[in-house]
Amino acid sequence: MTPQVVSFHYVLRDESGEVVDSSPREHPVVFLEGSGAIIDGLEKALRGMPVGAMRKVALAPEQAYGERDESLVRSVDRAALPVDEVKLGDMFQTGPDRHAPVVRVVGIEGDRVKLDANHPMAGQRLFFDVELTDRRAATAEEIDHGHVHGPGGHHHH
Template sequence: MKVANHTVVEIHYTLKDADGSVIDSSANSDPLKYLQGAGNIVPGLEKAMLEKAPGDTFSAVIAPEEGYGQQKPELIQIMPRSAFDHIEELDVGMAFHAENTHGQPMEVEIIDIDGDEITINGNHPLAGVELHFEIEVVSVRQATAEEIDRGDVH
């Protein structure tokens, strides 16, 4: 069976940036299992997976637009220290759960601290990054009706 919409796919992967630094990998762990066509993985990789079969190995380079998007400057904001009064110690790299202007959850990261000015970034950490994948297709099966309805594998 080949990868198509409404199939459950298991892959081993290594994700690197354009410089070859490993960002993430399934090496030494279980394969990643996802539902094809449900938006469970970045769009560019989902497109690259179509028509692949168990045993296939391939590389895919995914542009930011087909990955985690470009950096959005409006998601970088300077906040007053008083907005973090409930936290004693702030450090660059700390992440927090917040809500966007539409009330949807998002994660923000502190990227700079300058006195009482705290700069946060609400962009995905891989926004603007060209993604380099090495993929091995482990298995492909038809998704159950319940998996299709839910939009994920279980």
């Protein structure tokens, strides 16, 4: 079966019911099934939904950003960081590649800075309200490239 290009709107809430993120009304999220562009649990929930359908999706950490891994928290010399000023909550990409892990500053003790490479939502249950707005067969080129082209997708220049 040809992979589908799926468009959807979402509102994401944390366990306390607070809205953490949402898609802008005029720009649904558009992704190629199986491309890894969205978290697995959400992709599975969208798989059988008809266009126009709305659904509440609750995901356990292992279906979302995984459990927290304390081995991903480490202390480094402040001098090793790419900036002069550093404060709690700052985020850095660990390398030039856009897929390089992102770390968050979670502690500062003198010349040592504690960095956490866990996703900020690791270990949390996530609650999505989703609305499926469009579904179409992916083109051969999209399947070959592994991402969506055209409106809402990737544009080659």
